[in-house]
Amino acid sequence: MSAHWPVELTEGEVGLRPIRARDQATWREINQRNRTWLRPWESTIPPTPPGHFPPRRPTFRQMVRHLRSEAHAGRMLPFVVTYQGRMAGQLTVAGITWGSMCSAHIGYWVDSAVAGRGVMPTAVALATDHCFLTLGLHRLEICVRPENAPSRRVAEKLGYREEGVRPRFLHIDGDWRDHMVYTLTSEEAPDGVLRRWREQRAGESTGAPSLRAPGRDDPWAPPTPGNKTDIR
Numbered sequence: 001m002s003a004h005w006p007v008e009l010t011e012g013e014v015g016l017r018p019i020r021a022r023d024q025a026t027w028r029e030i031n032q033r034n035r036t037w038l039r040p041w042e043s044t045i046p047p048t049p050p051g052h053f054p055p056r057r058p059t060f061r062q063m064v065r066h067l068r069s070e071a072h073a074g075r076m077l078p079f080v081v082t083y084q085g086r087m088a089g090q091l092t093v094a095g096i097t098w099g100s101m102c103s104a105h106i107g108y109w110v111d112s113a114v115a116g117r118g119v120m121p122t123a124v125a126l127a128t129d130h131c132f133l134t135l136g137l138h139r140l141e142i143c144v145r146p147e148n149a150p151s152r153r154v155a156e157k158l159g160y161r162e163e164g165v166r167p168r169f170l171h172i173d174g175d176w177r178d179h180m181v182y183t184l185t186s187e188e189a190p191d192g193v194l195r196r197w198r199e200q201r202a203g204e205s206t207g208a209p210s211l212r213a214p215g216r217d218d219p220w221a222p223p224t225p226g227n228k229t230d231i232r
Contacts (some may be wrong), residue, residue: 019222155182
């Protein structure tokens with residue numbers, strides 16, 4: 001078992017905890033309800049060469065067993081994102097490499113019902129600080145499709161810098177897609193990014209309009225028809 005797993009991280013109403021087999025029903029409900037919202041950004045299986053059988057997607061329980069095994073081996077941090085105590089998405093720190101590299105990459109998605117409330121930037125800030133300040137990693141990457149403006153804003157809000165484009169990098173939504181690469185090193189965030197994210201949010205709250213739609217005090221209420229949300 002890894003010395004740094006399992007772990008739970010919290011900041012206000014936002015939390016990160018290990019994904020569990022008993023999350024299956026909630027995870028499926030969120031994914032089914034967010035099909036249109038998530039499909040353009042989800043990984044897909046490339047076509048197989050002639051004469052080869054296409055690989056099968058794992059079941060949820062198989063996925064959790066694999067993620068748990070990778071986490072205990074120290075190669076991954078598979079988190080569920082929570083908001084107000086309820087599952088609101090996923091965040092995975094993957095590709096953890098030590099030696100002369102000491103790096104990893106972060107991927108994430110969030111329930112559209114709570115988008116626009118700072119949930120995902122807070123979650124990424126928590127994961128970033130854990131990777132830099134607790135694990136001792138040196139470099140983190142976030143790879144995002146250029147068309148995915150909301151996810152790009154998450155990285156930009158936290159000080160990740162745009163490093164370039166990786167052409168046809170991942171098979172997403174049925175084809176090989178270019179990805180923007182955002183990076184951050186531990187030298188660029190010696191005190192972590194959560195503190196400056198707190199300061200940024202405090203500054204926004206002193207005069208910026210609320211991100212909440214009028215009349216929607218319950219973040220889990222169905223969105224009002226016509227309102228657009230993003231992954232902020």
